[in-house]
Amino acid sequence: MPSTLHQGVARLLIDEPSLGFRILREVFAVELPALQDLRERHAVIDRFSPCFGDTHELRPDGILSGDHPTDLHGGVAIVVEAQRQPDRKKAARLWVYWALVAEQIGYVTALLVIALSGEVSRWAQRLGEHRLSPHEALLVLDQKNMPVVTEVEDPERPGWAVLSALIHAAHGNFEPFAVAFQAALRLEDERRERYASYLLAALDEDARELIFGAMKMQTNEISDIERRSVAFHDGLRMGKAEGLSEGRAEGLRQLVHTIFELRGLELSPEAHARLSACSSLVQLERWRERAKTVDHADAMFT
Template sequence: MFSDRPQLAVEVLRDLLGVELPATPLVRVEKSTFNTRPSDDINSDLILVLGPPQTAAHAIILEVQQDKTKDPRQLARYAAALWLMLRCDVTVLLVCPDRGVADHYAQPIDSGLSGYRLQAQVLGPDDIPVITDPQEAVARPALAIMAVMAHGRDRKVVEAFAMALGELRDEHAAKYYEYAYSMSAPDVRRLLEEIIMTSTTWPVYSPFAREHYGRGQAEGEAKGKAEEAVRMLLLVLGARGFDIPDDMRTRISTCADLAQLESWATRAVTAQSVEDLFDETGGQHR
């Protein structure tokens, strides 16, 4: 989500967390692997750089933290290494759906180097607005995604998000559901799945919905082919002048096995009677 729209990280820091950043319309995604000179390579989730390529004005290291497994000192190391590489100020922004995780990383980080303590900027549930108005979700889709992530146990939040997806027409709309689904807790995902499966106004994006939608689509296609095969078989029999008894017509009309119907159609071309279609000597079972 942030890599598709880098300006979003700037808006989060400025508008939601009150961080002062250089005023520039230039925001780009930087390569997320950078060398610590002379240590090993570091891999962060996302790096954004403000300003022109030749003269970086500010850098943002963005991490999405679902739990407390990352050593906070590693974040200080990220910031120091990127400062050495770009020679500009660096902000570390963490997006934490869980309040406890957000509080954990909001504490000043003692890097182990005298005089160097990092204060990461943390976007937690308390900083993300609860969006239950579909029109507000349409106007601020990125915040609506994060509202689902942080407050999705409130059904109205998920319903507003789902309704907004039906109205959105921008280039990122197809990805919004994927973002919300991937960042949400399992119970919120189940609610998203429940709501999306009852919607007919927008495409299906979640793994659950794709599976069931695809299965239903395939079953529908198979049924349509079988119905067409039944129609063609009855047309062939009628064209040959056969009088089809009701029980045989029912047997043909209720058959959903496309291979069986095709076999009967092949026989219908040369059969001397309708009974020959079901003759065991022709390889078919009565």
């Protein structure tokens, strides 16, 4: 069953179809025409033989399209698939998605795999190596090419910032998390709880504890979001084994920064330099705890 993080990443692109085409342009440098009517299409594909499972339908995570009436192909389509773990069956099925969407819609079609772990990044990048496939159409979005978004361009459409935070948090980088989480909490429609729950699902339990400690004034609010979301019931340690022992000090430094951002406290240049230079896990753990309660950042060191 797909996790909240898995569903959340795909749902962001469904909520804002323009994000998919932005990724093609800005991340992968794909030259696209001026497209019209960017939209999400019903992500159920009929197939002609029951080659997978016991259903006669295939369900990618999302299908997006944009029209270009004067172009011979009619427009551009994107098949979206988010992955947290390599999937042997999915290795072949991805190309079935691509082929059937390209045939049924009739548009130039790209296959966008959103990798939510380093293992998936490596697996997806190799998909074209051992088979004759149109691997030039496969685009892998991961922490290496997704921009770290630290400003929300449009408060009513924070999808770009939330997508950045989800992908980077899934890989252990929490730098864009605070901006995206605050933007999600400022929404006044049903996306508020949904986006916040996606973001919470991207954190491991240690990071979640720190975020809760940093946002004391919003603990009840966050708990309510969790109760309403599938994330409350997810196995939140899934896929987090990779990299837990490696880079622990850097992770602690990032979490201290995140705590201060969420509490609205600013690190002085001297404090920033001291934190960046520290490699002692014992000291960083101590500072992490103090960051939750001090009145100003410099007091963390006393």
